[in-house]
Amino acid sequence: MSLEKEFITIVQQHSGIINSICRAYYPDADDLNDVRQDVLLQLWRAFPAFRREAKLSTWLYQVTLNTILTRRKKDRHxxxxxxxxxxxxxxxxxxxxxxxxxxxxxxxxxxxxxxxxxxxxxxxxxxxxxxxxxxxxxxxxxxxxxxxxxxxxxxxxxxxxxxx
Amino acid sequence: MHSDNLKAGWTEHKRQAGSDHIPEAEILAVIRQEAAQQHRIRRLLYHSSCFMFLLFFCQTC
Missing domain, CATH: 1.10.10 (Arc Repressor Mutant, subunit A)
Incomplete structure (x- = not known):
């Protein structure tokens, strides 16, 4: 399975984790799509370095939360x-x-x-x-x-x- | 609010969010966007290297 296909499968299987965190910080639908794209980009960038011995859900929580926290710091005002x-x-x-x-x-x-x-x-x-x-x-x-x-x-x- | 209620609230929040499917097209768009950006960076680096080489070459000639 190619890296792209594997990534798509993982994201779709764990969409609940990504969506629930994004929604907790950005309840509006417009913001939600923006932030989700940001999260997907960071997940894709981090994916090749993801070590299989770590739990997949832990990795997803970590990358998603850190991406959102960084974004929130940028638009704090x-x-x-x-x-x-x-x-x-x-x-x-x-x-x-x-x-x-x-x-x-x-x-x-x-x-x-x-x-x-x-x-x-x-x-x-x-x-x-x-x-x-x-x-x-x-x-x-x-x-x-x-x-x-x-x-x-x-x-x-x-x-x-x-x-x- | 007891922590059990809080947990139930979070579970329900996750259940509702989980019903939102992330379309393959959206994920692919992000992947393609990143690939295009990487390509632009590589091209910029290549052109900068060529420019530096020519500059150095001209100065030494």
Missing amino acids: QARNESIDEHHLNQLAAEANLPVEDAQEFSWLISQLDDDQKALLILSLEGYANKEIANMLNLTPTNVSTRLNRIKTKLKDLYRHALR
Whole structure:
């Protein structure tokens, strides 16, 4: 099987990982296509160097998250403006006591976190150990543990506030 | 929100995102775009090398 064909098969088989991370950071459909192309390009560039002994899904999470985090750093200003609007809209939804499904609730909660916190939470929910997360995001395991505790506290506060 | 709920939310979010298929044409377009860029870089390097060689050659003659 040629490298191209193998790459296409892998991407299509794991489209859930790529799409879910892209969506967590870019919920709008227009942005989603742009960022997905960026991610696919980085995955393709990194593919020849991918060592088969590493888990494929781990490699996909690592490249996808790092590509998005780099892109977000570039358009930080724009992202800040968007998150203010989003925050405002979500607060209105919470105040109106709108019923929320699990996925919507998750989208709301994750939209309240900053880019690094989102990455940590996603990897933690995927069941990665602190050491693995640290390797993937170039952090120390202690730092990961501290940050995850802060995220949990923040989410609890947010949830309590939304239920009021 | 309990972490179980959070996990359920993430699973549902992934399930919804997973239903979005990435078309082969989109992946191929990215691959071709990268190949074209690599080709442009190689051509630029080749022309720069030729120019440097000619410059050096002319100076020594």
